Amino acid sequence: xxxxxxxxxxxxxxxxxxxxxxxxxxxxxxxxxxxxxxxxxxxxxxxxxxxxxxxxxxxxxxxxxxxxxxxxxxxxxxxxxxxxxxxxxxxxxxxxxxxxxxxxxxxxxxxxxxxxxxxxxxxxxxxxxxxxxxxxxxxxxxxxxxxxxxxxxxxxxxxxxxxxxxxxxxxxxxxxxxxxxxxxxxxxxxxxxxxxxxxxxxxxxxxxxxxxxxxxxxxxxxxxxxxxxxxxxxxxxxxxxxxxxxxxxxxxxxxxxxxxxxxxxxxx
Ligand SMILES: [Zn+2]
Numbered sequence: 001x002x003x004x005x006x007x008x009x010x011x012x013x014x015x016x017x018x019x020x021x022x023x024x025x026x027x028x029x030x031x032x033x034x035x036x037x038x039x040x041x042x043x044x045x046x047x048x049x050x051x052x053x054x055x056x057x058x059x060x061x062x063x064x065x066x067x068x069x070x071x072x073x074x075x076x077x078x079x080x081x082x083x084x085x086x087x088x089x090x091x092x093x094x095x096x097x098x099x100x101x102x103x104x105x106x107x108x109x110x111x112x113x114x115x116x117x118x119x120x121x122x123x124x125x126x127x128x129x130x131x132x133x134x135x136x137x138x139x140x141x142x143x144x145x146x147x148x149x150x151x152x153x154x155x156x157x158x159x160x161x162x163x164x165x166x167x168x169x170x171x172x173x174x175x176x177x178x179x180x181x182x183x184x185x186x187x188x189x190x191x192x193x194x195x196x197x198x199x200x201x202x203x204x205x206x207x208x209x210x211x212x213x214x215x216x217x218x219x220x221x222x223x224x225x226x227x228x229x230x231x232x233x234x235x236x237x238x239x240x241x242x243x244x245x246x247x248x249x250x251x252x253x254x255x256x257x258x259x260x261x262x263x264x265x266x267x268x
Contacts, residue, residue: 012208013071013238020253027209034212035256036203037113038263045199045265053196053266054089054150054217056189058097063186066170070177070238071207071251072101073167075186079130079137086129086148089217090200090264095129095148098137100188102126103206104233106249108156113206113252114218116153116199121222122230123154124252126206127188144202146213152191153222160226163190168232176241177248193221201263206253220265 012018012026024030062077062084077084077097084097104123105111112121127150130140140146166186173181199218204210236248 014251023208023210029204029212030208030210032204032210032212033257033259034203034261035210036206036214036216037115037253037255038201038203038258038261039115039255040117040199040218040263042117042265045263047267048264049267051090051198051200051264051266052088054086054091054198056084056086056097056192058084058187058189060185060187062097063183063188065180066167066174066183067180068174068177068236068248069101070240070248072103072248073171073174073233073236074099074101075167075183075188082132085132086127086150089148089198090215091148092131092145094132096132097127097129097188100125100127102154102233103252104154104230104249105252106234106247108227108230110250111252112153114151114153114216115255116218116220121153122156122225123233125152125154125191125223126150127152141211141213143213145215147205147211148215148217150192151216151218152193153219154225155222156227156230157224158226159224160229161191161223164223164225164229168229171232171236174236176237176239176245177243178240191223193219193223195219195221197221197266199263199265201261203256203261 079096108122112124134140238248239246
């Protein structure tokens with residue numbers, strides 16, 4: 001007997017049938033007023049002296065594994081206690097690192113989710129943290145201040161950041177959807193650009209269910225990756241090993257309306 005499959009739109013994705021234009025059919029908040037990503041115009045961002053520097057204290061021992069989810073490359077971290085944390089900046093307290101994942105394009109002119117001064121980058125790394133005053137991650141997702149995500153833009157250039165190497169080296173182990181490799185002793189702060197200036201605003205996850213619980217810390221300075229590193233990312237498959245190869249690319253959500261939200265920026 002043929003196995004009954006879910007309608008394509010239920011298993012969300014990035015294709016015409018199940019892509020961002022249809023997410024709201026199953027996840028109504030995707031049409032909410034505080035969605036991400038947004039376009040940032042530097043001239044319209046309000047310079048806020050109250051926006052402090054942010055700090056991370058990441059324990060390399062907290063990194064657990066790297067996985068091809070079929071929609072992204074994701075690195076998971078132990079968040080059972082305040083082990084790898086983010087604080088300061090726009091945040092009211094201590095946030096625990098839970099996972100890191102990447103959005104990228106099929107070509108270098110697209111892939112980032114946030115667009116700054118009309119420029120779309122080749123990719124964007126998200127480091128997802130949750131407010132440790134809440135009892136667990138699921139609880140934090142229900143609070144407007146529950147999650148803090150650092151976004152790092154990726155720009156293709158000649159002198160790539162050697163720190164991406166670690167991720168790229170292990171990528172062959174997770175070629176297809178569902179594949180996972182151990183990924184230990186990794187301190188993701190090596191991915192941060194030198195300049196720590198940022199934009200901040202209140203928004204959402206950019207993947208379903210698109211919960212509106214995210215304080216974004218969007219770093220102004222992109223990191224440099226090279227063509228080889230991008231092609232390694234693009235070599236991943238969004239299908240499992242038993243299915244035909246389908247390149248995992250263009251896993252980014254289009255821009256969402258800013259509505260009445262303010263984008264703040266640090267004063268340099
Ligand atoms: Zn993301």
